[in-house]
Amino acid sequence: MNCKRLLCFVLCLLTCMLAVQCSVQDNSSITLTPQEIQYIQTLQKPIVVAPCPGYPPIDFTDAKGNFIGLSQDYVELISKKLGNNFEIKKIHSWADVLREAQERKVDMVISIQDVPERHWYLQFTKPYIRIPNVVVVQKSNTKVKSIYDLKGMKVAAVKGYAVVDYITKKFPTYTLELVKDESEGLMKLAFGEYDAMIISLSTVSYLIDTYSITNLRVAGTVGYDWNLCIGVRSDNPLLYSVISKALDSIPEKNKVNCSENGFRWHHALFIMKRNFGIYWLY
Template structure:
């Protein structure tokens, strides 16, 4: 009976380990599948019956719109492990597709500078998450921003630049992503600062770590995500940048009809809904989620080893008890036989 109970206990523990293992190696299967975008899309109706005939005719003639994106601009734009365009900009793109009926096709390039270059050549029609600058306004029209993100200054630990403002960076080398709004910001308003343009945010951080740049300026969420996922420990926040760029949807300047259609569609997304969409990305902790995945794996392996040791101990202990019991029974029988 005890042996049977031991086996039942072992099976229960094994079942628990299977669940823990599934959570460790297949976290998506246990993730919350609720998507605020899906819920909003069910509520939204097309705006095509509310736009002028001239714009309807334009949509008929231009059913496909090419979207240029930044391939790694957390939390606004990035691609997931399956190559799908995601982020806050991706959510707005899905909503725009439902509201306008247009076929938005994402064009993935290697970096933001390449994306801007194609937009200037009219090979890209729309940006989903771009800050309005003087240079970009020469060839793009900008909607009202749907999110504002703070910019921060980060420096290398031990560099002596522990707390600085933008004015303290005069004559310093500051890494910025090539053609990002902060690059334009330095060129337009702070030419006394030496801008060091790089391909992406991770490279900007690495330039600071190696001493090739004194500081980096970028958006706070994007920097923190790169620091955590890249395991960069030598960087510290040093200050904030007063100028905060709002991110909006930008449309090529020679397509005012498309700009009007997209603006009409955006007006159907209320401020409360914009906050819900932003909260989905700004409150989630992507790096922490990856750490939890590793924690599940760690605990699964440790508990599996402990399970094997415990089951072996229980089995050996039960066998010893059974052997002792059988031995006592045999000795009792032998003693009874001798007395007889």
């Protein structure tokens, strides 16, 4: 009798395991290897994700302190596809996000640029959106017509952003003032503390509309676009593999209108088109 019960238990267990495997593969519409399936099924804790703080409309917080934005919508879709929980870790600044990624305190970083200097601690997925960086100045500043007119001016940029290295190398005589995030830099620019700011077109459009800023204009593009990826800790190749497959499996039609909250990104596109007449997307 005991042997029969044990046999029934084993058969039931195998049936359940097979059902779970089929659910992972069929419901998520991705093909995982046996090792990848075992990995996501045996995770003992949530995957820790670090968004880019203060980067609307891509990554930012709502009135309740919850992270929202386009990248967060991607994280939710990937989580549903893999059937795993993702823990969003709130980190004060982008520089701190990079530091915690280097110290292996987070598993994933979203909304991040793939640059060689980060390869020792992160592996990067394919980009899921492309956004140009632009030069923003006050409307009263008629001297600045492009990125080449900033010599001798105080130019704000976010500390830790890859575009800072680009500007420093291409324009070594420029004076960059590093700020915590886009909101801080743009507000100080609006009040005359800076002469210009390097910022993504999507973010400046969103902030100008949200805070009804009327004294700023876009002077031109920087020549260095954001090709935003997901960065996965380099010491976990199985996690990188399943995240890449899940991201690649998202249909093209959903990559702008991402999840039920896609209106946020469409709203940003509307602002960009209305205020500046141009926008770029894949």
